[in-house]
Amino acid sequence: MTTLLDAIDNAIRAAIRDYNRENTTPPVALLWPDPSGEWQPVATLLREEKGLPIITLGDYDPGQWRGPAIYIRCLVEGTLPGTGLPDNETPVIYLPGYSRIELRNIGDGPEPIQPLAELQYRGAIWSHRNGRDWTIARFLKAHLDIATTSDQDTKKLLRDNIDKLCNEPISSIKSHQPLNAAYLASLAQPDYRKQILLWMNSPQEEKERMGPKDWSSFRYICKTDYGFDPHTDGVATAVELLTSQGKRWADVWERYRENPHAYPNIPTLIRNTPLPPLPMFSESWPQINDAMEEDLRQALLNLQGAPIDEARREILRLEEEHGARRSWVWADLGESPLAFALQHLSRLAKLTEDFRFGGTIEEQSKRYANEYWRADDAIVMALAHVRRQEDRKAVTTAIRAIARKWLDDLATAFQDEWLKSPPEQHKETWEPSQGEVLLFVDGLRMDIGRRLEERLQRSGCTCTLTYRLSVLPTTTETAKPAVMPIAGELAGGQNLTPVTRTGAVAQISALRTLLKEQKIQVLGDDGYGDTEGRAWTECGNIDRAGHERGSELPAALDDELATIERRIIDLLDAGWQQVSVVTDHGWLLLPGGLNKTDLLQSLVSFKKGRGRYADLLPDSTTNLPTVAWFWDRNVRIALAPGITCFEAGREYDHGGLSPQEVVVPEIVVTRGSGAAQRLVIQTPSWRGLRCHITVDGAEGYTVDIRLKPGDPATSVTKDKKTVPREGAVSLLVPDDNLEGKEAMIVVLDENGNTVTQRKTIIGVE
Structure with missing residues (x-):
C-alpha cells in the first residue's frame, strides 16, 4: 500500500533521473528549495526511513549530513573522508528557508547559499513545472490530484501534521479530499476522545507533552467538534460537558467508562463541580452514587430485628433500586461495594425461601452438595465485596436477618437425622492409582470447592466433583487422618487425636512416615516427585485464615484459590495423570458471631478452645446432641445444636455437625483433550x-x-x-x-x- 512518503520519495528520485542522457551528464546534486521550511519533517523521514541521501543546509551536524554551504560543497565534491554519503547515488541538497528565485539570483542572493548557486548548473532543481517552489498542497494536487481547502486553519494544520500525513496510504488520503483542518487535526489526535480525557486529567502536563503543533490540532478539534476551547474555557467547562453526555460528549463518556483507572483525577474534578438541579444522567455524578450508597447502607442497617419475610422483600426491592449502579463507572472504581454485595444478598434472599429440610442423610447431603451450597456462596461473596467497617456492619445485619434462622434450621434437620440414623463410616488403608497425586486442602468447604472447580475448568482442566461425609468431630486432628490412604493404620488416642500402631501420635511426621511405608511419596510445597508413582501433597491455608480472620476470610479466598489452582496445574504440567483434591472438613461462617450455647465445664475433659464440640467425661450426662468419636466409639462428643457455639463471639468455626462442616467436596482433576495420551x-x-x-x-x-x-x-x-x-x-x-x-x-x-x-x-x- 503506497503512502504519501512513498510518493514523495518516488517523485524526488524521478527528478534525479530526469535528464537528457544523450547530451547531458548526470546531475551532481538535486537542489530542493523550501522557502517556508514546511518540508523539514518530510526531509527527515526521507533520509531516515527511505535512505534518500539528503544534505541539509543549516547548523553543522555531520552525523545528520547538515551544515553550511561550504560543508555541502565538500560533501558533493567528495573531498571529505568517512562521511557515509553513498558514492553511487545523487545527493539531494535541501534548502529550508530559501527559494528557487534566491538560488537563481547569483549576484544578489542570500550569502548563506551563494557557494551553492553554481551547483544549479551542474545539477538540477526540484520545483514545479511552472517554475514555482513546491509547497505540500501544490505537490498533493500536481502529483496525486488531491485537493486541499484554502483556509488558514487547513494550511497551518497541513504544515503541522505533514509527518503524520506521510504515513497515511494514498487511497485513504484521497477518500478525505478536499483535505480540511478537521481531517488533518484528527491525524494528530487519532483517539481524540482519549486525548480529551488525558488533558482533563492532567491539563498542564498534557499540553507540554503534546507540544505546540499537536496542541494546535487538539484545540481545533475541541473547538469544532466538542464546543469548547481548552485554552480559554479550561477544564471546568470540559467537566460540565462530559457529565452532560450531550452529542459527541457521549462518546467521550463511553471512552472514560472503558478505562476509568487511566484518569484518576477526573472523579475529583466532577465532585468539585456543582450538581445541576435536574441532572440528565445520574450515572455521570459520583455525588449521586455516594448518596445512593449511603441510602443503601442505612436501609440494610434498618433490617436489624425485622421479620424474615419482610427483610427478604426489602432486599429484593433494594436490588431493583440499586442494581443498575453496578454498571456505573463508579462501580468499576470500587466506589459501590454495597451495590455489589446487594447482588449476592438478593440471591441469598431467594435461596433462603426454600425450606426443603429433612430426609435421609444421603438426601440432605445431595441437596446441600447440589443446591444449598449456593447460600453459603452468596454469604461469602457478599462479604468479599465490603472492606470498610460501616459497610461490613450493614452487610452483616442483612445476612443475619435473612439467613441465620435458615442456616440453623438446615443444621438442626441434618443433626436430627444423623443422631437418629448415623451413617456407617470406616477407616481403611487404600492405594491411590499409579500417576495419581492426592492434594490435601485444609477446610475446603463445598462452595469453595465449587469455585475451585470452576477456575480449573476455565484453565482447560477436566474436573469431576463429588461429595463425601467428613467424620466427627469435624476437626483437622480427627478428620484429616481419616481421609488419608493410611487411615487403616491408625487407632484412637488421647485428646481426640489418633495414634499409629506403634503408639506415636498421628501428627505430621508420623503420618508422613506411614505414607512412605505405603510407597506413597510425600511432596513438598514445590516438589513434583516421580510422576510414574503415587504421591500425597498439601496446599492452601483456608482453615488457618478462617480462624484468624473470621468474617474477613472471604477477602482472602481468591488468593487462596489461585494458589491451589496453580499448584494443581503445575502438578499436571509436571506429568501427573490425575490430581485428586481431598479435604478434612468444612466450616460455618456467620458474620456477627454464632449464637452461644451454654456448656457445663464439669461435663467435659478439655476445658477451652473447642467451640462447636466438646469431649465428654465418662458417665457424664447432657441434653446436648451427642455422638461417638470416629477413632474410638467409647469416647463421646457433645455437639453445639444447630449453628450455635459453646464459645461466644466466633464467626468462623467447625467441629460440629452441619452440612457445611460435614458434606465436603472431592475433586478429580485431569488435563483436558490430549492429556490422557500416554507418552x-x-x-x-x-x-x-x-x-x-x-x-x-x-x-x-x-x-x-x-x-x-x-x-x-x-x-x-x-x-x-x-x-x-x-x-x-x-x-x-x-x-x-x-x-x-x-x-x-x-x-x-x-x-x-x-x-x-x-x-x-x-x-x-
Whole structure:
C-alpha cells in the first residue's frame, strides 16, 4: 500500500533521473528549495526511513549530513573522508528557508547559499513545472490530484501534521479530499476522545507533552467538534460537558467508562463541580452514587430485628433500586461495594425461601452438595465485596436477618437425622492409582470447592466433583487422618487425636512416615516427585485464615484459590495423570458471631478452645446432641445444636455437625483433550552436553529440558525440539556450568502444557 512518503520519495528520485542522457551528464546534486521550511519533517523521514541521501543546509551536524554551504560543497565534491554519503547515488541538497528565485539570483542572493548557486548548473532543481517552489498542497494536487481547502486553519494544520500525513496510504488520503483542518487535526489526535480525557486529567502536563503543533490540532478539534476551547474555557467547562453526555460528549463518556483507572483525577474534578438541579444522567455524578450508597447502607442497617419475610422483600426491592449502579463507572472504581454485595444478598434472599429440610442423610447431603451450597456462596461473596467497617456492619445485619434462622434450621434437620440414623463410616488403608497425586486442602468447604472447580475448568482442566461425609468431630486432628490412604493404620488416642500402631501420635511426621511405608511419596510445597508413582501433597491455608480472620476470610479466598489452582496445574504440567483434591472438613461462617450455647465445664475433659464440640467425661450426662468419636466409639462428643457455639463471639468455626462442616467436596482433576495420551520418555543418553532422547507416542509434541518442569523460564537448552514421527530428538545445553545438575526432560503439548517428564542429570550418561 503506497503512502504519501512513498510518493514523495518516488517523485524526488524521478527528478534525479530526469535528464537528457544523450547530451547531458548526470546531475551532481538535486537542489530542493523550501522557502517556508514546511518540508523539514518530510526531509527527515526521507533520509531516515527511505535512505534518500539528503544534505541539509543549516547548523553543522555531520552525523545528520547538515551544515553550511561550504560543508555541502565538500560533501558533493567528495573531498571529505568517512562521511557515509553513498558514492553511487545523487545527493539531494535541501534548502529550508530559501527559494528557487534566491538560488537563481547569483549576484544578489542570500550569502548563506551563494557557494551553492553554481551547483544549479551542474545539477538540477526540484520545483514545479511552472517554475514555482513546491509547497505540500501544490505537490498533493500536481502529483496525486488531491485537493486541499484554502483556509488558514487547513494550511497551518497541513504544515503541522505533514509527518503524520506521510504515513497515511494514498487511497485513504484521497477518500478525505478536499483535505480540511478537521481531517488533518484528527491525524494528530487519532483517539481524540482519549486525548480529551488525558488533558482533563492532567491539563498542564498534557499540553507540554503534546507540544505546540499537536496542541494546535487538539484545540481545533475541541473547538469544532466538542464546543469548547481548552485554552480559554479550561477544564471546568470540559467537566460540565462530559457529565452532560450531550452529542459527541457521549462518546467521550463511553471512552472514560472503558478505562476509568487511566484518569484518576477526573472523579475529583466532577465532585468539585456543582450538581445541576435536574441532572440528565445520574450515572455521570459520583455525588449521586455516594448518596445512593449511603441510602443503601442505612436501609440494610434498618433490617436489624425485622421479620424474615419482610427483610427478604426489602432486599429484593433494594436490588431493583440499586442494581443498575453496578454498571456505573463508579462501580468499576470500587466506589459501590454495597451495590455489589446487594447482588449476592438478593440471591441469598431467594435461596433462603426454600425450606426443603429433612430426609435421609444421603438426601440432605445431595441437596446441600447440589443446591444449598449456593447460600453459603452468596454469604461469602457478599462479604468479599465490603472492606470498610460501616459497610461490613450493614452487610452483616442483612445476612443475619435473612439467613441465620435458615442456616440453623438446615443444621438442626441434618443433626436430627444423623443422631437418629448415623451413617456407617470406616477407616481403611487404600492405594491411590499409579500417576495419581492426592492434594490435601485444609477446610475446603463445598462452595469453595465449587469455585475451585470452576477456575480449573476455565484453565482447560477436566474436573469431576463429588461429595463425601467428613467424620466427627469435624476437626483437622480427627478428620484429616481419616481421609488419608493410611487411615487403616491408625487407632484412637488421647485428646481426640489418633495414634499409629506403634503408639506415636498421628501428627505430621508420623503420618508422613506411614505414607512412605505405603510407597506413597510425600511432596513438598514445590516438589513434583516421580510422576510414574503415587504421591500425597498439601496446599492452601483456608482453615488457618478462617480462624484468624473470621468474617474477613472471604477477602482472602481468591488468593487462596489461585494458589491451589496453580499448584494443581503445575502438578499436571509436571506429568501427573490425575490430581485428586481431598479435604478434612468444612466450616460455618456467620458474620456477627454464632449464637452461644451454654456448656457445663464439669461435663467435659478439655476445658477451652473447642467451640462447636466438646469431649465428654465418662458417665457424664447432657441434653446436648451427642455422638461417638470416629477413632474410638467409647469416647463421646457433645455437639453445639444447630449453628450455635459453646464459645461466644466466633464467626468462623467447625467441629460440629452441619452440612457445611460435614458434606465436603472431592475433586478429580485431569488435563483436558490430549492429556490422557500416554507418552513414554525412554532413558536419555548424554554425549557431553548434548542429550539424545526418544519419546514414544509424542509426534508433533515439543521436548525441552528445564530445571523446574512447570517454569519455561528455567529452560537450559539452546532450542526446544519438535518430536518427529520416529520420536528421536537431541538437545544441546550450552552452559557447561550446569553439568552435573539435576533437571527435567519435559514433553509439551500444543498449548505449552507439560504432559510428561523424566528426571536426568545434565551431562551424565
